[in-house]
Amino acid sequence: MMSASIFKLAAPDAPRRSADLGDVRFRSLLERGEWERLPPEVQSRFSKHLAGTGTALYRGVVVDMQMSRLGWFLAQVCRLFGAPLPLAREAGGAAVVTVSEDHRCAGQCWTRIYARRHGFPQVIHSAKRFAGPTGLEEYLGRGLGMALRLEPLSDGLAFVSDHYFLQIGRWRIRLPRAITPGTARITHRQMAGRTFLFELIVEHLRAGKLLHQQILFDDVD
Numbered sequence: 001m002m003s004a005s006i007f008k009l010a011a012p013d014a015p016r017r018s019a020d021l022g023d024v025r026f027r028s029l030l031e032r033g034e035w036e037r038l039p040p041e042v043q044s045r046f047s048k049h050l051a052g053t054g055t056a057l058y059r060g061v062v063v064d065m066q067m068s069r070l071g072w073f074l075a076q077v078c079r080l081f082g083a084p085l086p087l088a089r090e091a092g093g094a095a096v097v098t099v100s101e102d103h104r105c106a107g108q109c110w111t112r113i114y115a116r117r118h119g120f121p122q123v124i125h126s127a128k129r130f131a132g133p134t135g136l137e138e139y140l141g142r143g144l145g146m147a148l149r150l151e152p153l154s155d156g157l158a159f160v161s162d163h164y165f166l167q168i169g170r171w172r173i174r175l176p177r178a179i180t181p182g183t184a185r186i187t188h189r190q191m192a193g194r195t196f197l198f199e200l201i202v203e204h205l206r207a208g209k210l211l212h213q214q215i216l217f218d219d220v221d
Contacts, residue, residue, distance in 0.1 A: 022048055023047050024047065026047065034152040037152065037154075038152060038156070038157070041190050041219075042196070045188075045196075046157065048099075050099065052101075054101070057098050057099075058217040058219060059095075059096055059218055059220050060096070060198070061093070061094055061095060061216055062094075062114065063091055063092075063214050063215065065088070065089055065090060065091045065214075066089075066209075066212040067212075068209065070204075070210055071202065071209075071210030074181050074210055081140050081141045081143075081144045082140060082142060083124060084126060084144075085211060086114055086200075086213055087122055088114065088116050088122070090116075090117065093114055093115040093117070094114075095112065095113065095115070096113040097111065097217065098110075098111045102127050105127060105139075106130065107127050107128050107129035107139075108128045109125070110125070111125055112126075126140050126141070132147045133147060133162075135150075136148045136149075139167075143166045144164070144165075144166060145164070145165050146163065146164045146165070147161070147163050148161060153187065156188045156189040157187070158188075161184040161185070163177070164180045181210060182202060182207070183202070183203050184200070185202075185203070186198070186200050187199045194218050194219040195218050197215070199212075199214045200213040
């Protein structure tokens, strides 16, 4: 695991300013006070208006990557659904994320690229949709998705899985908890300046932590 000294967190008493409203879809999932207490950099990232073919770009490096044997097996099984989980165990590789508008579903397309020591980089596609019982869900591919709860943090946001589902045509089937990989928790924490920490944890109730990934990203103009 990393030492906390690697990171320099934004000062908690730093003055906060209201970010440009822009895209209000994430903002609408929180209470007004919860949103306004977020660091202004986080407000800005999650209110970017990506019109037409515009994209937001983030560049980073994987600083920690841990995967249990069961977690590795889960990542391989998920190849059937477009490989939405990282496949490599090593840290130190470059990572790039692009975000664009999904005009067909009135959501956002997220593309993650992970460099690997051998072979082509892994490319992960997913779509965030502002729909479903929680108001936000992530579509992973081949009909598989998860409903998300958005939680405010003192220094950022947490996206926590509420349940998983299969979408088959007009049918939406909620998967029993017993056959799911457990809780997925994705956090976005503001660090110093233009840097933020992305953290992905997948934890099963009985099998424990299956996957833990941390990436330091910078905004790219």
